[in-house]
Amino acid sequence: MLQSMFSGISGLRTHQRKMDVIGNNIANVNTPGFKGSDVTFKEAYVTTIRAPSPGTPGQQIGLGAQVGGIVRNFKGGILMETGQASNMGVSGEGFFVVAEPGAAVGTSNVYFTRAGDFILDVDAAGVTHLINPDGKRLRGLLGDAAATSMVNNDGAGLTDIVLPAGTTSFSVGLDGVVYASVGGATATAVARVALATFDNNTGLDSVGSNLFKSTDAAALRDFNNAGTTGVGQVFQGYLENANVDLAQEFTNMIITQRGFQANSRSITTSDEMLQDLLSLKR
Numbered sequence: 001m002l003q004s005m006f007s008g009i010s011g012l013r014t015h016q017r018k019m020d021v022i023g024n025n026i027a028n029v030n031t032p033g034f035k036g037s038d039v040t041f042k043e044a045y046v047t048t049i050r051a052p053s054p055g056t057p058g059q060q061i062g063l064g065a066q067v068g069g070i071v072r073n074f075k076g077g078i079l080m081e082t083g084q085a086s087n088m089g090v091s092g093e094g095f096f097v098v099a100e101p102g103a104a105v106g107t108s109n110v111y112f113t114r115a116g117d118f119i120l121d122v123d124a125a126g127v128t129h130l131i132n133p134d135g136k137r138l139r140g141l142l143g144d145a146a147a148t149s150m151v152n153n154d155g156a157g158l159t160d161i162v163l164p165a166g167t168t169s170f171s172v173g174l175d176g177v178v179y180a181s182v183g184g185a186t187a188t189a190v191a192r193v194a195l196a197t198f199d200n201n202t203g204l205d206s207v208g209s210n211l212f213k214s215t216d217a218a219a220l221r222d223f224n225n226a227g228t229t230g231v232g233q234v235f236q237g238y239l240e241n242a243n244v245d246l247a248q249e250f251t252n253m254i255i256t257q258r259g260f261q262a263n264s265r266s267i268t269t270s271d272e273m274l275q276d277l278l279s280l281k282r
Helices: 002-027 246-278
Strands: 037-043 046-050 059-062 065-072 079-081 088-090 095-099 110-113 119-122 128-131 137-142 167-172 177-182 188-193 205-208 211-213 234-236 238-240
Touching: 002 037, 002 065, 002 246, 088 095, 128 137, 167 234
Parallel strands: 088 238
Antiparallel strands: 037 065, 046 059, 079 238, 088 234, 095 110, 095 137, 110 211, 119 128, 137 188, 167 177, 177 188, 205 211
């Protein structure tokens, strides 16, 4: 009977953990570029009373449940129009590259994100950058369209995207090429936005603030031009909404609550049985 209590406790813990994940998904339903997570359970250790053998079925009792995995879902969210020139959304698998000023790809100061809520920022030297809400700068290659090809680029040449002094307007093509108009003149290509892709997105390390770090498990690929197969296109004036399905999350919440209640009930029932056992002497 005590074993059933411990199984019930493990059930409470796992369902509470799943509720934590559901709560985080719902809290970020309006967070640009947010990717929700899914929780799976697995059976905990098993007590073998009798091992299975030919002609004799085994007798094994499980010892409850535990969290099998918490996996982030990287399916794309809906692109919502904002009308702000500095906002960008990605339609495919690509991630924007942002970094602290002067950081090289592969260092601890380089991050990857699906949130394209960038704003313009002018530094002390009068240079205009595109930064995220945390002040990290959007990265790519500088130069005209021909000189900024990302094909098979290992990332070594990435740098902060800079708009020329006197820029009055700028635009970003579906292929990630940035065009700037200086003093009202005809717009010319000045840079290309870098989009990173990985062999295994679930291997990315989430560090908060919509940012991910690359790991050996994620395996960063060579960079390629936006718009090529798998990389995705860049949509200026749009933001990718969170991929959280509220209807599914509320359904999961109800199922999780019922699972929690059922495990609570198993503990209560075990306690009542123990109480009956202790009352036999009377």
